[in-house]
């Protein structure tokens with residue numbers, strides 16, 4: 001089979017598009033990726049300026065992700081691990097909450113911490129052990145409720161929900177009401193219990209860079225925004241029409257017209273601000289949470305090995321809704337850091353407002369069902385928005401869509 005002669009297009013060089021290209025290459029195809037921006041990675045990007053690495057929003061790779069284990073070479077990513085658990089700033093006094101299952105040294109502060117009752121700590125241990133026995137398939141087949149309802153039904157105290165679960169999972173789901181599906185909670189909790197949260201040494205963008213480097217027969221065309229897909233063609237914004245034998249789209253599109261415009265997908269947003277500070281007030285590798293309900297900031301950490309102007313860099317994430325201008329936001333975040341965490345910032349470094357960070361959706365899945373659009377011939381769908389907002393889902397969707405495409409052509 002001469003698969004290189006096939007005109008196969010992938011729209012988007014996000015993680016789903018890159019994994020789709022990798023999967024198609026393994027089947028012998030040589031796809032072309034059309035990317036609207038000037039570099040790969042989609043939501044997984046880092047900038048390096050004056051030797052400092054800035055991720056576009058704080059995100060972590062969970063090393064237990066089954067898809068990441070298959071598609072990434074962890075050793076070559078030089079992963080820097082976060083310590084399990086978190087440091088919680090609650091009314092001024094930082095408290096360490098850890099996972100005694102993996103990091104025994106965190107047991108004592110966990111037992112002593114005022115973040116939750118002893119019963120809560122036992123329940124966290126029990127939940128973690130229980131989820132280790134529950135498969136990912138079982139998790140995504142369990143009836144959904146909100147994460148908050150799930151935690152209340154599990155019998156956690158209001159105190160531990162407010163001081164640990166809301167800031168910790170609010171920072172992951174990018175919404176503090178914990179209205180995200182309990183399936184996502186169980187999946188994420190399981191992944192945290194079975195592996196580590198980590199970031200590549202050179203920033204989260206290294207994940208996309210590794211996937212790009214692994215492609216040998218794929219052509220990536222940057223600055224090529226796609227306007228519309230039809231049965232048999234891809235139409236670029238400039239009007240150029242590319243005949244296509246099969247197309248795999250990784251972004252939301254309008255199933256009636258084939259236009260790549262927002263199609264009813266709602267998104268969670270966040271702000272990520274970087275400052276430098278005179279000294280680290282807690283260790284690298286620790287994720288700190290701000291539990292005080294009046295604080296705007298959600299979490300902070302010291303990016304591994306990052307110094308600007310000879311001082312440690314601090315990354316801060318805001319999840320709560322606000323209507324502040326950039327200048328007001330910087331001011332407010334600096335005040336919050338001092339007030340709730342006792343951290344005085346030296347200077348402001350960078351701000352990323354990530355408007356489309358995570359897709360909001362119900363009926364979360366981990367196995368794609370919508371791999372093919374029935375309205376168009378040979379049009380295949382991928383992207384985290386079809387399943388759930390995670391690197392694992394992006395990879396799973398890209399792989400499944402590419403397999404369906406290859407099967408259809410074969």
Ligand SMILES: Cc1cc2nc3c(=O)[nH]c(=O)nc-3n(C[C@H](O)[C@H](O)[C@H](O)COP(=O)(O)OP(=O)(O)OC[C@H]3O[C@@H](n4cnc5c(N)ncnc54)[C@H](O)[C@@H]3O)c2cc1C
Nearest residue numbers: 012014015016036042043057059060226357383384390391
């Ligand atoms: C702030 C933040 C925190 C996160 N935290 C985590 C975390 O801790 N752990 C985790 O697992 N996941 C996390 N995620 C989610 C994870 O990053 C995403 O699930 C994943 O990157 C989505 O990949 P994708 O390929 O589906 O989509 P995208 O990354 O959105 O890729 C789509 C690509 O298509 C391109 N494109 C768009 N329109 C067009 C067009 N018309 N023509 C051509 N190209 C187009 C875009 O430029 C982009 O490159 C986080 C995301 C963000 C933003």
